[in-house]
Amino acid sequence: MSSKRLTKKQLQEKQFLEDKKFRKQLIVGFSVLLIGTIITLVFFTYWCDTKYAYRKYFLYGKEIPGELVCMNDNSLQYHESSKVVKENKAFYMCSSKCQEHLNKHFREVAYAADAFSGDTICKSDALIGLKERGKPGVIYFKNNLNFKKYYATKPKK
Numbered sequence: 001m002s003s004k005r006l007t008k009k010q011l012q013e014k015q016f017l018e019d020k021k022f023r024k025q026l027i028v029g030f031s032v033l034l035i036g037t038i039i040t041l042v043f044f045t046y047w048c049d050t051k052y053a054y055r056k057y058f059l060y061g062k063e064i065p066g067e068l069v070c071m072n073d074n075s076l077q078y079h080e081s082s083k084v085v086k087e088n089k090a091f092y093m094c095s096s097k098c099q100e101h102l103n104k105h106f107r108e109v110a111y112a113a114d115a116f117s118g119d120t121i122c123k124s125d126a127l128i129g130l131k132e133r134g135k136p137g138v139i140y141f142k143n144n145l146n147f148k149k150y151y152a153t154k155p156k157k
Helices: 006-046 047-058 095-105 144-153
Strands: 084-085 089-093 110-114 120-122 127-130 137-142
Touching: 006 047, 084 095, 089 095, 110 137, 127 144, 137 144
Parallel strands: none
Antiparallel strands: 084 089, 110 120, 127 137
């Protein structure tokens, strides 16, 4: 009977190949873990920036909720704006400076021209949309029909 015993040299080669395979798996595993950790930390650290960038691009052509806009400087905000009630109408302002400006210059700040028809409308009653994809500027619309017509005439970028 012949025994299937390995020589010392064959055993060392077999062990070396197994160790090499294990080291390769270990390096790949730690690399994946490291990359996953870095990606997670980046998203947690820059979550607001990520949401803001997403909103600037993907809310184009869609109605924007008022709480995401500062109606004083007509721009999309990083965080939700605070609600201010003036003359039984709700306006959203990003800071106390904007709120003071609304109180002092109500007629200029509270009204805007409809982006499609040019009619003067109150910002609190208007539908809000982005002026350009990737830019924080917003525009106001009198009704849903004007909103749809405006974006239908704009070329998709």
